[in-house]
Amino acid sequence: MSLYLKKATIEDAEDVLSWRNDPTTRENSFTKGEISLLSHMNWFQRKLADSNCHLFILMDGDMKVGNIRVDVTEDVGEISYMIAPEARGKGYGKKIIALAENEMRNDETGVKALTGMVLKSNGASCHCFEANGYTAENAGDSFCYSKSI
């Protein structure tokens, strides 16, 4: 299995939208509505142009299996991520976080810590952060995971 992150491009926008509009993703998101193609394309273009946003696609060989975004504020990067519905439950969720950490360590951005907000009901995602050594802080209906890198 050859697993790596590639930088996202505009050609990845529609795959990311279809993963984002999948019912399980919506249930586990903080904003649950379906997103239109037009609003997604505008958002995606803005994110690609934002130097504080690092947007990656997880590749398994030549197959796209997920995406991860790190939004940087000062020296903290906030993670958002999802795995393609058909690729879930195969270990990609744990690996995508580990690979993004490596990217951020090797980056010039000076990021010193990564965080991720996860709804407590999202057991699979909690497990992915915990398996990567993140510490959970209670935040109402969510956990705020964090780790120094």
Ligand SMILES: CC(C)(COP(=O)(O)OP(=O)(O)OC[C@H]1O[C@@H](n2cnc3c(N)ncnc32)[C@H](O)[C@@H]1OP(=O)(O)O)[C@@H](O)C(=O)NCCC(=O)NCCS
């Ligand atoms: C959450 C998500 C990223 C996980 O990715 P994944 O590739 O399916 O996860 P993995 O296969 O790497 O690991 C899942 C782990 O969680 C465990 N798990 C699954 N459901 C669980 C639950 N309800 N409670 C606790 N652990 C659970 C699995 O057993 C597995 O652990 P193991 O590998 O040690 O056996 C993926 O399901 C997804 O994209 N969901 C929709 C979007 C989303 O929730 N994004 C994260 C928002 S914070």
